[in-house]
Amino acid sequence: MLDAIETYLALRRTTGFAMSTAEYLLKSFAAFAAERGQTYVETKTAIDWAALGPSVAQRDARLRAVCRFVRHVRVEDVGHELPPANHFGARKKRRTPHIYTTDEISRLVEAALRLRPTRGLRPHTQATLIALLSSTGLRISEALKLTIADVTRDGLLIRETKFRKTRLVPLHDTAVAGLQRYLARRRPGSDDDPVFIDKRGRPLRYIAVKETFDRLVDKAGIRSTSARRPRLHDLRHTFAVRALQGSPTGRGRCGAHMAALATYMGHVNIYATYWYLEATPDLLRDVAMAGEAFMSEGRLA
CATH class of the missing domain: 1.10.443.10 (Intergrase catalytic core)
Incomplete structure (x- = not known):
């Protein structure tokens, strides 16, 4: 299993990910599985290992690290079992930012x-x-x-x-x-x-x-x-929110603006940029109105 983990880590690093935490977790899991005489990922073993984490959030992070590895390795070897990623039911909570005037x-x-x-x-x-x-x-x-x-x-x-x-x-x-x-x-x-x-x-x-x-x-x-x-970090949130508030009108243009903002801010995933909508009451209100119009009339506001 260690060879497969090393290959997985090397591939991810070539795409720009540091993978230091993932390396620690996956090697810890491999040692845990080896103690049970297992060379393939088994769901029960993965859950038992993840459950050793001291908090729900850490148990969830441990299990998801294994799941990401399995999704990769199963492309070539379906002998590995894919555990349910949401087994521990943890939900990431973001702190509400202060938007500076x-x-x-x-x-x-x-x-x-x-x-x-x-x-x-x-x-x-x-x-x-x-x-x-x-x-x-x-x-x-x-x-x-x-x-x-x-x-x-x-x-x-x-x-x-x-x-x-x-x-x-x-x-x-x-x-x-x-x-x-x-x-x-x-x-x-x-x-x-x-x-x-x-x-x-x-x-x-x-x-x-x-x-x-x-x-x-x-x-x-x-x-x-x-x-x-x-907080000091809220200055970054404030910039993103003001950029979204000043985005062009029209759904298509706003979508392009969101993609540009994600690149500008160095987000690796655009979902991190979409979160800024939640920190902006007027933008979130606009999203809610669009959703309501679509559900009631079958059209985008």
Whole structure:
């Protein structure tokens, strides 16, 4: 079974998936099955192994890892049994994002510019980072990995992203101007130097950005409508929602806009982009009205 697992992992990695978690899980399952003298996947064994997970979500993830492997290997060897992927009945729950208003983003940037030392680089670093995230929808990890060489005439070159893909993110003229002002103040050295640095000139760390951002949210007087506080990652959600709100009219054009947004944001699966509809009441209302019209009159609204 291990040879089949290695072949499966190698194939998936050639398509851009890291597969580190899958490798750990599948090799753990193979060892578990070997203890029972099994060289093929059997449903009961897969469920028994998955049930060792400490939570329903983890048990579900373990079993689904085996199911994905079996779907691949059964193309050549039907001796493997395919377990029911939803055996544990787990459902992924996404946290409701805070959608920032234009005024709230402006207040965050203004609060960042008041950080100390007022004549140092730190206020401009934090303000530029917030402005860039809100205007591009980048993941914070992508922004912090940017080097001077990644800032090109055509936009930002985002290398080896979450799904090991590289993409080019175009910038609005105002974003270009703001980034260039920051770089002039920052006085970059070589092309390999990071764009965003701390006071010692080292790459800015996520934990430092998060802690500062949480304080800025309080200073800007931003309150969430839910029990959880607004997050740094919600700037990405906000960008996607505003992009969908400004999409062209017409179902066909809106569908094309959705596909373009998925590519722009670096989503490996368009279903991740469709989720942003749920975070936008007016867009979700439009989807509901279209569904109601189709069910009652047999037409799309």
